[in-house]
Amino acid sequence: GASARRLTQWRAAAAGQTSTDTQHQYRKATAPIAGQKTGTSGLRKTVQEVQRTPNFVENWIQALFNVLSESRDAASAAACVLCLGGDGRYFNREACDVIIRMAAANGVNKIIVGRDGIMSTPAMSALIRARKAAGGIILTASHNPGGPEHGDWGIKYNIQSGGPATEALTDKIFAETLSITEFYLNDRMEPTDLSCVGTKHCDDGFCVEVVDPVHEYAKLLETVFDMNRLAAFVQRPDFSFVYDGMNAVSGEYAYRVFVGRLGAPADSLRNCKCLEDFGGIHPDPNLTYAADLARILGALPSGSEDRCSEKRPDFGAASDGDGDRNMILGANLFVSPSDSVAVIAEYAEAVIPYFQVNSITGVARSMPTSRALDQVAARRGWSCYETPTGWKYFGNLMDAGRIAICGEESFGTGSTHVREKDGLWAVLAWLSILEYRSRSAPSGSAPVSMSQIMQEHWHKYGRHYYGRHDYEKVQSDAADQLMAWLRSFVGSEVSAASQEGACNFTVDEFSYVDPVDGSSASQQGVRLLFTDGARVVFRLSGTGSSGATVRVYLERYEPPRAPNESASAADSRLARDVTVALDPLVQFVAQWTSIHARLCRTSPDVIT
Numbered sequence: 001g002a003s004a005r006r007l008t009q010w011r012a013a014a015a016g017q018t019s020t021d022t023q024h025q026y027r028k029a030t031a032p033i034a035g036q037k038t039g040t041s042g043l044r045k046t047v048q049e050v051q052r053t054p055n056f057v058e059n060w061i062q063a064l065f066n067v068l069s070e071s072r073d074a075a076s077a078a079a080c081v082l083c084l085g086g087d088g089r090y091f092n093r094e095a096c097d098v099i100i101r102m103a104a105a106n107g108v109n110k111i112i113v114g115r116d117g118i119m120s121t122p123a124m125s126a127l128i129r130a131r132k133a134a135g136g137i138i139l140t141a142s143h144n145p146g147g148p149e150h151g152d153w154g155i156k157y158n159i160q161s162g163g164p165a166t167e168a169l170t171d172k173i174f175a176e177t178l179s180i181t182e183f184y185l186n187d188r189m190e191p192t193d194l195s196c197v198g199t200k201h202c203d204d205g206f207c208v209e210v211v212d213p214v215h216e217y218a219k220l221l222e223t224v225f226d227m228n229r230l231a232a233f234v235q236r237p238d239f240s241f242v243y244d245g246m247n248a249v250s251g252e253y254a255y256r257v258f259v260g261r262l263g264a265p266a267d268s269l270r271n272c273k274c275l276e277d278f279g280g281i282h283p284d285p286n287l288t289y290a291a292d293l294a295r296i297l298g299a300l301p302s303g304s305e306d307r308c309s310e311k312r313p314d315f316g317a318a319s320d321g322d323g324d325r326n327m328i329l330g331a332n333l334f335v336s337p338s339d340s341v342a343v344i345a346e347y348a349e350a351v352i353p354y355f356q357v358n359s360i361t362g363v364a365r366s367m368p369t370s371r372a373l374d375q376v377a378a379r380r381g382w383s384c385y386e387t388p389t390g391w392k393y394f395g396n397l398m399d400a401g402r403i404a405i406c407g408e409e410s411f412g413t414g415s416t417h418v419r420e421k422d423g424l425w426a427v428l429a430w431l432s433i434l435e436y437r438s439r440s441a442p443s444g445s446a447p448v449s450m451s452q453i454m455q456e457h458w459h460k461y462g463r464h465y466y467g468r469h470d471y472e473k474v475q476s477d478a479a480d481q482l483m484a485w486l487r488s489f490v491g492s493e494v495s496a497a498s499q500e501g502a503c504n505f506t507v508d509e510f511s512y513v514d515p516v517d518g519s520s521a522s523q524q525g526v527r528l529l530f531t532d533g534a535r536v537v538f539r540l541s542g543t544g545s546s547g548a549t550v551r552v553y554l555e556r557y558e559p560p561r562a563p564n565e566s567a568s569a570a571d572s573r574l575a576r577d578v579t580v581a582l583d584p585l586v587q588f589v590a591q592w593t594s595i596h597a598r599l600c601r602t603s604p605d606v607i608t
């Protein structure tokens with residue numbers, strides 16, 4: 001068929017040959033598999049579905065290769081290098097083996113794979129860029145649990161820039177999966193030993209290079225941060241921090257960077273073994289799934305923890321399965337991801353050497369992320385872009401030099417040093433802020449606290465009280481009906497009764513036109529925009545593996561400290577408990593939407 005013809009051309013070009021009879025010996029028949037559509041971030045399914053569906057990996061990978069070969073010209077095909085690796089979850093080893101055999105049979109020249117198939121998402125982005133590869137295949141279901149019984153498995157493709165595949169590309173891959181009839185797999189090859197670093201030649205014109213998964217990434221960090229200053233800081237006897245790797249891929253990186261490079265005590269790290277099932281942990285760094293860490297810091301919402309009973313670590317952080325997300329904590333403090341990106345942006349040029357060279361002219365956040373970042377941008381005169389949910393939407397803005405830092409409410413923060421969000425980068429950025437602020441403190445005094453940094457920020461810019469309520473794995477019909485009902489208000493002004501009098505808001509639906517390439521995305525979330533500046537957003541998650549997840553994002557703005565306002569009066573407005581501050585909005589939304597009755601739930605499953 002057409003795909004076989006394209007492959008033939010690609011393989012021929014790659015091998016400098018004119019005919020590719022050899023390829024046909026590797027041809028296997030297959031049939032389309034329904035549901036191989038990529039979500040917000042790659043294709044994700046339960047492990048059980050992947051394992052009981054014959055050719056699940058083969059079909060998707062062949063679809064990818066077909067699309068890649070179609071878009072390559074003979075000249076660039078001559079050096080087709082692809083990177084491969086993942087978060088170490090169950091089924092990755094089998095998938096690596098299949099992908100390497102398929103790459104060999106499809107005319108790929110070289111696969112650069114992480115040792116043991118390990119490669120965090122940000123490290124993959126760094127590797128693709130450093131090695132000038134055509135792209136990279138990442139085996140991960142991100143923050144979803146892993147393991148044979150209840151785990152998910154996933155796969156995604158990153159492009160030459162190091163960023164996630166664009167929607168145009170993933171749409172093409174999906175289209176291929178619907179018409180696929182054959183794939184190519186070399187079943188005569190010896191399995192590649194991934195346990196040690198080195199180049200393994202398998203066949204003429206094809207080789208596998210097993211690389212240290214940390215090397216390129218660690219090299220990059222040296223150019224971004226002042227690692228020597230950070231080392232001196234984390235070694236201070238009066239500073240302590242805890243980093244939780246959630247038994248996922250970041251453990252590998254955390255040991256090397258925090259302990260190996262910065263000299264932090266080894267007991268700063270917890271759950272830093274890479275386990276195939278993450279030791280049963282749901283590797284999503286938030287107050288629900290990383291509650292143990294939050295408890296150590298005393299950072300759980302009030303009521304669930306005694307706040308002052310013991311000496312807390314000064315700083316805490318965690319990352320997700322594939323190392324691109326981060327959660328930031330201080331003693332008795334949770335930093336909302338929306339605030340985190342704003343504070344990092346506020347300090348970046350002063351504390352991170354990378355931004356002294358690459359000065360900031362713009363920043364970006366996903367639409368549901370709070371508008372804390374906008375406040376910093378406005379004061380600095382930076383552009384501030386609002387994009388749909390999904391890191392891929394930042395790619396064009398970064399490549400075009402329009403933004404330097406970006407973040408999402410979903411615990412993603414990053415910059416142009418790679419094209420993915422980067423959990424460890426966020427942790428090092430915060431350590432840089434703490435180091436900088438503590439540097440100027442009188443000698444002999446303790447490091448400046450995270451709480452103080454946040455308090456100053458809120459006094460200066462005001463505070464966006466923020467929360468996200470998730471209703472997970474609800475009936476798809478119920479979720480769709482809720483969204484359809486909300487959509488019926490789009491364009492109208494609503495005045496509804498609430499416990500605190502009338503609530504007035506307008507309703508719209510977010511859509512986006514990419515200012516760089518003009519591509520567009522619609523139906524990206526229904527927004528209630530209240531007259532007092534509060535905002536509530538509803539959207540369906542694009543990252544689940546079954547059922548639907550409804551996300552409700554709630555935001556309320558409290559203005560900065562006024563010139564004649566006392567610090568304690570300002571704190572009584574700005575340093576309130578988030579749950580308490582958002583409660584009237586939460587109550588109103590529950591009542592107006594009847595969300596609990598509609599979704600057959602009594603409360604959200606996860607609040608972040």
Ligand code: G6P
Pocket residue numbers: 040041142366389390391392408410412540541542543544551
């Ligand atoms: C992944 C993506 C993010 C996105 C998040 C939540 O982590 O990389 O860009 O914000 O998922 O997406 P969702 O569609 O589930 O809200």
Ligand code: ZN
Pocket residue numbers: 121142143320321322323324325
């Ligand atoms: Zn992730």
